[in-house]
Amino acid sequence: MTMRPGGLFLRLSSLTLTRVLLLWLAFLCVVATIVPQDPYPSLDGVSFPVRIIRLLSLRDVFHSVWFLGGAVLLAANLSACLFSRMSRRAASSLHKMPSDFQEAMLGQGGDPVKVSVSIRSALSGFGDTRLVEGSRVVVVSEKGSLRRLGPVIAHAGVFFVLLGSAFAFAGFKGTIEIPEGETRNVVTLMDGSSRRLGFSVTCERFSLERYPNGMPKEYRSEVVFTSQDGAIEKRRILVNHPAVYGGMLFSQSGYERRPIARITVRWPGGGAGFSAAEGDVIDLGDGIHKVRVGAVSEDMMRMGPGARLVVSAGEEARDLWLFGDIEGIASRYPGITRQVPQFDPAGVPPFVFSLDGVSWKVSTVLFVNRDPGVWFAGFGAVFFIAGVMLVFFVPHEQVWAVLEPEGGRLRLKVAMRRNGRAVEVPGELLERVTAAGGGR
Amino acid sequence: MSATVFSVVTLAYLASFVLFAIRASSEKDTWHRAATMVALAGLAGHTGGIVLRWVESYRQGMAHVPLSNFYESLVFFSWSVTLFFALTARSRARSRVGAFAMPIAFLLLAYASFSPGVDPSIRPLVPALKSDWLVMHVVTCFLGYAALLLASLTGILALREKAVQKGEPSASGEVEPAPGPRNGLQPAGRKDTDPGLETFDVFLRSGYILFTLGIVTGSVWGHMAWGRYWGWDPKETWALITWLVYTCVLHARAGRALPRRKHVIVLLAVGLVCILFTYFGVNYLPGLHSYA
Numbered sequence: 195m196t197m198r199p200g201g202l203f204l205r206l207s208s209l210t211l212t213r214v215l216l217l218w219l220a221f222l223c224v225v226a227t228i229v230p231q232d233p234y235p236s237l238d239g240v241s242f243p244v245r246i247i248r249l250l251s252l253r254d255v256f257h258s259v260w261f262l263g264g265a266v267l268l269a270a271n272l273s274a275c276l277f278s279r280m281s282r283r284a285a286s287s288l289h290k291m292p293s294d295f296q297e298a299m300l301g302q303g304g305d306p307v308k309v310s311v312s313i314r315s316a317l318s319g320f321g322d323t324r325l326v327e328g329s330r331v332v333v334v335s336e337k338g339s340l341r342r343l344g345p346v347i348a349h350a351g352v353f354f355v356l357l358g359s360a361f362a363f364a365g366f367k368g369t370i371e372i373p374e375g376e377t378r379n380v381v382t383l384m385d386g387s388s389r390r391l392g393f394s395v396t397c398e399r400f401s402l403e404r405y406p407n408g409m410p411k412e413y414r415s416e417v418v419f420t421s422q423d424g425a426i427e428k429r430r431i432l433v434n435h436p437a438v439y440g441g442m443l444f445s446q447s448g449y450e451r452r453p454i455a456r457i458t459v460r461w462p463g464g465g466a467g468f469s470a471a472e473g474d475v476i477d478l479g480d481g482i483h484k485v486r487v488g489a490v491s492e493d494m495m496r497m498g499p500g501a502r503l504v505v506s507a508g509e510e511a512r513d514l515w516l517f518g519d520i521e522g523i524a525s526r527y528p529g530i531t532r533q534v535p536q537f538d539p540a541g542v543p544p545f546v547f548s549l550d551g552v553s554w555k556v557s558t559v560l561f562v563n564r565d566p567g568v569w570f571a572g573f574g575a576v577f578f579i580a581g582v583m584l585v586f587f588v589p590h591e592q593v594w595a596v597l598e599p600e601g602g603r604l605r606l607k608v609a610m611r612r613n614g615r616a617v618e619v620p621g622e623l624l625e626r627v628t629a630a631g632g633g634r
Numbered sequence: 635m636s637a638t639v640f641s642v643v644t645l646a647y648l649a650s651f652v653l654f655a656i657r658a659s660s661e662k663d664t665w666h667r668a669a670t671m672v673a674l675a676g677l678a679g680h681t682g683g684i685v686l687r688w689v690e691s692y693r694q695g696m697a698h699v700p701l702s703n704f705y706e707s708l709v710f711f712s713w714s715v716t717l718f719f720a721l722t723a724r725s726r727a728r729s730r731v732g733a734f735a736m737p738i739a740f741l742l743l744a745y746a747s748f749s750p751g752v753d754p755s756i757r758p759l760v761p762a763l764k765s766d767w768l769v770m771h772v773v774t775c776f777l778g779y780a781a782l783l784l785a786s787l788t789g790i791l792a793l794r795e796k797a798v799q800k801g802e803p804s805a806s807g808e809v810e811p812a813p814g815p816r817n818g819l820q821p822a823g824r825k826d827t828d829p830g831l832e833t834f835d836v837f838l839r840s841g842y843i844l845f846t847l848g849i850v851t852g853s854v855w856g857h858m859a860w861g862r863y864w865g866w867d868p869k870e871t872w873a874l875i876t877w878l879v880y881t882c883v884l885h886a887r888a889g890r891a892l893p894r895r896k897h898v899i900v901l902l903a904v905g906l907v908c909i910l911f912t913y914f915g916v917n918y919l920p921g922l923h924s925y926a
Contacts, residue, residue: 213882220878223871227919233866256866359864367862405758412761433761434859445861446761561861571863575850582846586839 207274215268222264226255233257234384269356272349279346291332291594292616295609296624299600306331306597306604309630313595316630333595341590341613348581354574361567369447372397372417373557381562391562393440394420398428400449400558413446415558431560447561453490455501456550457516471555478545482507492552497523499552505542512542518549589613595627636690637754639683640709641747646676647716647740654733666729673736674723677716680743684713687756696758701772704917705754708746710772711913714780715739718837725836726829727788734787767855771848775873778845779909782880785837786906789883792830793899838887842880849873868919869912876908 205211232253240248249259300309310331317335368383372395379394396418403411415431419439429437429444436445458467459478468476476485486504494500499518504511515536517523523537524530531538540546589612596607608627610619653669687700687709700706719735722728746752852870853863864870883901 209885209888213885216878216882216885220875220882223875223878226866227868227871231866407758409758410761411758412764434765434767434855436858436861443857443861445859447861563861565862568857568863571853575853579843579846579850582843586843 203274203278206270207278208271209275211271212268212275215264215271219261219264219268222255222258222261225252229253229255231255234386236385236387238387265356265359269353272353272356276346276349276353291596292609292611294616295594295596295607296619297605297607298628300604300606300628306599309604310595310597312630313597313627316626317593317595330599331597333597335593335595336591338588338590341584341588344581344584344588346581348578348585351574351576351578351581354577355571356574358567358569358571358574361570362565364566365564367561367563367565369559370395370444370562371450371557371559373452373555374398374400377420391440391442393422395444395560396420397558400556402449402556413449413558415446415560417444417558417560431558442562442564445561445563446558448559450557450559452555452557453492453552454555455487455490455499455516455552457485457501457503458548458550459485460546460548461544467550469553483542483545488513490552499549501549501552503547505545512536514539514541514547516547516549518551520548593619593623593627636683636687637747639679639686640743643676643679643683644740644743644747646672646679647712647736647743650676650732651736651740654729654736657729658733666732669732669736670723670728673716673732673739674720676739677713677720680709680713680716684709691756694756696756698759698763699769700756701768702759702763703753703757705746705752707772707776708742708752711776711779712739712742712746714776715742715783717777718780718784718840722833722836725833727792727833730791730830731784731788731833734784738783762859765855765859767851767858771851771855774844774851775848778841778843778848779913781837781841782845782876782905783841783909785834785841785880786902786909788830788837789834789902790899790906792828792834793895793902795830796828796895835887838880838883842884845873845877845880849877868916872908872912872916876905876912879905879908 229252233256235248235254248254249257251258252260255261310333313333314335317333366381366383366389368381368389370378370381370391372378374397377394377396379391380388381391383389397415398418399416401412401414403414405411413433417429417431417437419427419429419437421427421440427439429439431437431444431446433446436443438444452471454469454471456467456469459465466479470476470485470487470490472487472490474487476487477483478485484506486506488502488504490501492499494502494515494517497517497519501516503514503516505514506512513536515534516539517537520531520537520539531541535541539548592611594607594609596605598605598607606628608619608624610617610623650669650673653665653672657665657669684700687706691698691700701710715735716739719728719731719739722731725731746754852873856865856870857863879901883898883905886898886901
């Protein structure tokens with residue numbers, strides 16, 4: 195069955211449209227490297243009209259309607275071209291015989307069917323031959339017919355890559371930072387939002403090897419994945435050696451090294467100790483007071499280890515600058531705890547704080563990617579390369595030899611197409627056909 | 635030691651370029667032969683220099699293929715351009731390929747050898763570069779760059795020459811025979827294709843497939859190293875732009891309704907600019923590809 199193409203289909207399968215779309219996408223890519231991009235804006239609380247404006251904006255070209263629309267139209271153009279080509283192929287497995295042929299009267303007459311047997315045999319080395327009988331005898335020889343599938347395979351490949359990219363929208367990308375010895379089950383997505391993984395990841399150990407000149411040599415994370423039913427899987431993640439778990443790819447993205455303050459708090463009749471990093475909030479257990487760690491340093495204000503705390507009770511909050519060697523500082527600067535009340539470890543009664551020391555805690559940073567389209571894109575790339583190789587390196591050649599009885603003799607016409615275009619028949623082939631037909 | 639070899643090779647490429655320039659104004663084939671011999675000798679030395687640098691990296695305890703920094707990429711880019719000249723040294727368009735290839739090879743190697751801004755020292759690999767994909771990605775990309783660069787230059791020249799000839803309406807490069815029969819089963823003896831366009835097609839096809847392989851191997855490597863096969867890094871984006879432009883060139887030359895030759899020339903010129911920006915220009919944009 196052949197398709198009778200309509201106006202819209204013709205326009206959609208047009209090669210001019212392909213060229214325009216390719217250049218349009220290239221232009222948008224250029225724009226994306228010139229205009230500063232904001233690719234992962236937080237859309238929490240953003241109204242629908244503002245979301246539409248964002249889609250039209252060039253601040254996020256690759257998620258804009260201009261780019262996505264172009265890609266969708268290119269996919270439609272590819273599909274139409276594929277359909278059109280396959281319809282043509284289904285209608286005829288052969289190209290039309292070129293109008294430019296070379297001809298001669300053979301020196302002897304005879305049955306054209308019998309002569310054609312010799313010509314078929316002469317062309318058999320060239321490729322598959324077939325015989326078409328009618329008012330005249332036509333021998334058609336063909337080789338490299340697989341090439342005709344090349345454009346279909348290559349374009350199907352691009353279609354699969356586009357499909358894979360579309361499926362990627364159903365997944366997510368983000369990072370997960372896990373301090374050594376701790377467990378996390380929430381990933382921070384690129385737009386800053388959070389997503390629960392459905393399993394947990396523990397970083398048992400993170401190591402950073404360096405070359406003698408100080409350059410990083412290897413990052414290595416020993417992690418344990420624990421599923422909801424308690425099943426455990428140990429994995430080692432290095433740069434270029436990611437781990438796949440739960441349909442997600444975990445890659446070594448980097449690491450963080452944070453100072454940790456070891457703090458003791460005493461109050462009448464009790465006390466407690468805790469370790470905290472910058473940004474941590476500690477509940478002092480009385481239901482009223484909380485401590486937020488503002489900063490931790492090994493050498494705060496050139497006075498040794500220190501931590502800046504904010505101790506809050508409801509609406510009220512007080513700053514506390516805690517130093518490991520407050521006694522030494524007080525002896526060097528007498529009366530400093532009165533002049534600067536933030537330096538007074540007992541400045542938030544009834545509590546007395548002390549900094550026992552500052553140590554370092556290392557966290558591994560893993561990039562997490564769930565991309566349901568990755569296999570489509572991979573297959574698409576393989577298809578594309580295979581298709582292009584067929585088109586570029588496998589010539590499709592067809593040779594026609596036509597025998598027509600004329601006045602008791604036979605007229606021989608020979609023509610050739612290479613990759614669909616009429617070309618001169620090579621001299622050696624021409625001589626072979628002529629000799630087989632009983633000519634010179 | 636390898637740096638000294640590259641300096642000598644740079645001079646050989648300069649000499650070859652000068653000989654090709656003399657050949658352009660002289661009909662004597664002696665100049666062409668001399669230019670080719672010097673270029674091929676330079677290529678042999680260039681190959682030896684790359685192997686020597688590899689050996690030096692082993693001796694320094696780093697043991698990596700010399701494809702890991704800007705200096706080494708310039709050296710390999712120059713080698714790739716000369717290699718493509720060598721592969722077409724027996725073609726009918728060899729002189730024009732040499733006239734384009736040798737100054738490019740000379741400039742790239744001269745920039746690597748003599749620019750104070752290019753650090754020739756051998757350094758250990760950062761973790762992201764410690765991958766088997768490094769060789770596959772860099773080799774395919776730079777061979778692709780070289781072939782596409784030569785495709786643009788030879789294509790622009792060949793198509794401009796065609797434009798001044800009569801009865802050559804097609805941008806495909808193939809001459810459609812006049813309709814109707816010809817008597818006698820003898821080959822007509824005329825050429826089906828122009829040698830310049832033939833060479834252009836060889837470069838375009840080789841460059842396109844190599845550059846595509848470069849993008850694909852880079853995507854696989856990105857998937858392994860960074861956790862995603864595509865991240866719209868400026869290098870990736872400009873590689874895609876270059877690929878899209880040359881895809882457009884291929885479509886312009888493959889279709890039945892061929893566009894005007896002038897349009898193909900413009901596309902080839904745009905492609906040339908894109909290659910140069912993808913290699914050099916992207917270094918001025920922030921991204922994950924730390925060198926060319």
